[in-house]
Amino acid sequence: MISLGPYAGFIVSSYxxxxxxxxxxxxxxxxxxRRxxxxxRDLERAGVTRRSRQGGSEAS
Known part of the structure; x- marks a missing residue:
């Protein structure tokens, strides 16, 4: 086992x-x-869609 010296309690409790x-x-x-x-899922059921699903790219 490794000898941690007089600070063993502090080291072990810190870890x-x-x-x-x-x-x-x-x-x-x-x-x-999960939340x-x-x-x-609730928003999508309510009809709210994500912009990333529109299919088009707005990058110029």
Whole structure:
């Protein structure tokens, strides 16, 4: 095992906090993605279309 010296508790707890924060961010992004997909589906059902689906390109 690696010897972390007198700061082992700080190092391990810091990594643990970062791991929890990253896991929460991943969960939040996944949840937001599902909400956005549902909102887009609702808008399309209501007749609102995306500009990207019009087929034409406005680039000159």
């Amino acid at each position: 643990a906090v970062v791991a929890v924060v990253v896991a929460l961010l991943i969960f939040w992004v996944m949840l937001d993605y 956005q997909k549902a909102r887009l």
